[in-house]
Ligand SMILES: [Zn+2]
């Protein structure tokens with residue numbers, strides 16, 4: 001009589017407990033994020049296309065963020081009970097919109113201002129430097145108010161020249177705080193269109209390369225830079241999979257030649273005819289050094305083109321004051 005325990009035909013199928021699958025949530029690394037972004041801005045400066053002053057400032061600001069991120073530590077992080085409550089309510093772990101925000105984000109902002117002051121600042125726009133001096137002498141309460149206004153996109157109450165500084169400080173706080181909480185503290189949300197860590201909208205989406213994420217599309221948080229997976233050819237706003245198209249700057253998307261060339265484009269606008277919105281798609285396959293925030297700022301002409309065609313942008317770039325003309 002055969003030993004049934006050893007008969008493979010009647011044994012249950014062995015399913016690995018941890019089947020290999022790409023992690024759908026990737027946290028930003030504060031040690032490299034801002035430095036790599038600064039290097040991306042450097043390449044835009046080198047193009048010498050008339051926007052050197054703007055991208056030179058953005059490179060300087062990213063390096064100040066890098067310096068601040070290397071020393072800053074949040075004063076208060078949510079404890080286990082708070083995290084459990086947020087998980088139970090399908091909330092982000094560190095919501096940007098929360099009234100009782102950790103006021104120590106202002107410390108991150110001051111670290112950015114200090115790092116900027118200490119660096120060689122030749123060629124920075126005078127108005128931007130003046131705004132930095134003003135902010136350095138501004139009270140903690142007022143800085144916190146400016147942070148709240150930016151997170152609420154209440155641009156009427158924020159002078160345009162302070163926006164980049166405030167945005168830089170907020171990003172440093174959220175990137176460092178989310179990294180301190182760690183990947184295990186984060187869970188996917190029911191709502192796929194907002195960041196699982198802070199609840200913010202994406203600045204752009206990214207077609208990734210390398211490892212298990214090869215070729216997959218991730219949305220990139222405008223605030224904490226967390227990346228979360230969303231299948232391709234799906235509207236990141238209304239989640240429709242019908243009526244999705246692509247616009248690019250250098251090609252006519254209505255022609256066959258244009259469609260072929262568009263696949264090599266670093267940045268294109270993914271447009272949705274269901275909700276008339278768009279989000280840019282940045283391809284690391286086309287350029288491995290591309291950065292969602294920097295490459296977005298380098299393609300503001302694409303926003304104008306998309307706007308002309310009647311599509312509204314979904315996610316913010318915190319460094320853009322909408323009341324100002326494109327740089
Ligand atoms: Zn986020």
Ligand SMILES: [Zn+2]
Pocket residue numbers: 235236237238239240272273274275276277
């Ligand atoms: Zn849509």
